[in-house]
Amino acid sequence: MPAASAPVFLELRGLSKRFGERLVLEGVGLHLERGEVHALLGENGAGKSTLMNILTGVYLADDGEIRLQGERLAIRRPADASAAGIGMVHQHFRLVERFSVVENLLLAAGGRKGLRSAAEASAALLRTAEQIGLRIDPQAQVADLSVAERQRAEICKVLALGARILILDEPTAVLTDREAGDMLSAIRRMADTGLSIVLITHKLREVIGHSHRLTVMRQGRTVAANLPTTSLSMEEIARLMVGEQKAGPERAPSTLISNGADLLIAHQLCVSRADGGVGNDGVSLRVRAGEVLGVAGVGGNGQQQLADALLGSLPIEAGNLSLDGAEVTHASIARRRDLGLRIIPSDRMASGLIGELSVADNLALTRVRGGHYRSGWLNRARMRADALAAIARQAIAGATPELRTSLLSGGNAQKVLLARELDSGVRLLVAHSPTRGLDVKACAVVHQAIREVAASGAACLLISEDLEEILALSDRIAVMSAGRITGECPGGSSAEEVGRLMLGHV
Structure with a gap:
């Protein structure tokens, strides 16, 4: 990484964006140097994705400017970003599974010079992989590749297209520990070759160990910009991300029934994902009558698989599950509903309503x-x-x-x-991201419904990436990371306490 006095390679200055009346970015800035790994941090909804979508031409900023090597850069569409050497590897890869790796590159290249034939594209992929120390097979069909192999193919594809600024969105979220270590080493090697990398991650150990500087966003604003990573501890970074709040938001009065019956007992549940990503690895939970148990965590850490396993739409490979005293580990969805299980899925239109x-x-x-x-x-x-x-x-x-x-x-x-799920037969409500995409008034309705479920003597398992929602409603808070329950906090804990556990630091 060059000295701090060197000219700024890429500068985002005062970027703002509205969607209708909603201000999602306000005056955001970031400096990226040549050969730097720059970590971009923030809770879900902080504005990181919107900022990167502006940089890659998906969205057009309402205010502010982008400068590359001191010159103003107009990015109005993805092709403009690509022409400027800006590429992004998304958490969900942009590869056609029925195509080979080299065919995916040819498709993306669109006939550009040097990438017009399979031989040229294959040579470019192998040359790129060698430069950054990755192994790929250009002829392999994407459908036959593991998650880690697909990621390597996507990175090499983007770099072969000419990217000199690479944005990596949660690059280790779907990898095993060993694969994650290999990828982080590759990221530093890429920077050593002169590439500039924006690393979007929630894993602060990765930030401390593998980035040069960091920028933190919160609620659409930059709260810390271009700070040297070595000058901060993980606790200080976590505090920047979740704020200085010492206590949670005003919390609903607890309806917890003293010594209430166990309505849900999950013991060492193990479930897998078909794509090889994070599932559940020995998850144990207990929810009592009258209780709201919040499950906090960064998205993609097994929460969806937990909800699916409880509902019965994903088979439980190991462990035991009981609902209101009945063994339901391998029971049908209908049997679980007969016992009082109700669910608010994370995507209401895809999984809840037709x-x-x-x-x-x-x-x-x-x-x-x-x-x-x-x-x-x-x-x-x-x-x-x-x-x-x-x-x-x-x-x-x-x-x-x-x-x-x-x-x-x-x-x-x-x-x-x-109205459908909260009928008279409800005993356990599994509410997964129940207020995602809702306005303030609609959120209040959902929260009141959850409180009423608990007050009736039933129970609620609240799975949410919204930390304020978890703090406001939960009698206890379990934290989920990498498919495991990694800690527990009592209701009324501060955002800082829960946030530290969410980010993997105890």
Whole structure:
């Protein structure tokens, strides 16, 4: 990395961005030097992705400027970024699985000089891999590659296209410990060759061990910019990320029942992901009647697999699971629902509701099997009456029983889901990111519903990447990292205490 007095290689200055009335970036800045690994840090929703999407031409900034080697750089589309030598390797790789590695490069190159034939592209990939110390097979079909091999192929593809500024989004999130170590070593080697790297990560040990400087974002603003990594401890970095808050936000009064019955016991659960990423590795949890147990953690650390395993849509390979005293490790989804399991999935339209069906049909989906609306034919009149009652009870704005559910706003669609899932039979609610994408008013409705579940003597397992949500609602807080429960905090813990555990530091 060059001396601090050298001209700035890439400068982001005063970048701001709005989506409608929502200000998502405000005056953000960052300096990147040639041959530097610059860590970009911040909690989920801090604005890191939006900032990088501006740099790569996906979004256009409303204010501010980008300068490359002192000259103003206009990036209006991804092709402009690519022409300037800016490339990004996303957490979810941009590779066509049915193509070979070299075919993916040819597709991305679009006939540019030096990459017009398979022989030229293959040579470019091998040359790039050798320069940064990675091994790839240009002829291998992407579908046959492991996650780590796909990542190496994606990096080599981006660099072969001419990138001299490389943005890596959570590059170790889907890797084993050994693979992560190899990748971090490769990142430093890339910097040693003169590449400039923006490393987006939540893992502070990686920041301390493998970056030169860091920038921290919080709530769309830069709260620390271009700080030498060696000047900060992990505790200081964690404090910058989560703020100086000493206590959590105003917390809902606990409805925890003293010595309440165990409604959920998960013991050493192990589940895998089909793509080889982080699943669950010996997860143990206990949730009692009247309790909200929050599961905090950075996304991609096994939370989705935990929710799927509890629901029954992902098989449990080892361990045991019981629900309200009944063994359900290998039970069907229907059996678990009969025992009182209800779920608010992380993606309401993909996993909870069917957008093309009417509101009435979505509300009835889980009750038809039990005969509630059947006596030979479906009792449409009863379905409509129940839907009208639910719409009134939940104040679902703009809804009618016949309205196609996809036409509802996110908040009102979530109300449909709440109306269906929080019936009289609920014993355990698994709420995964229940307020994702909702406005403040809709968030308040969801939070009140969770409180009422616990107050009724049922229980809630709240899985969320929103730390304030976890702090506001939870009687206990379990922290999940790399597919394991890595720590626990009592309700009322500070953001700093939970944030330190989330980031892997105890």
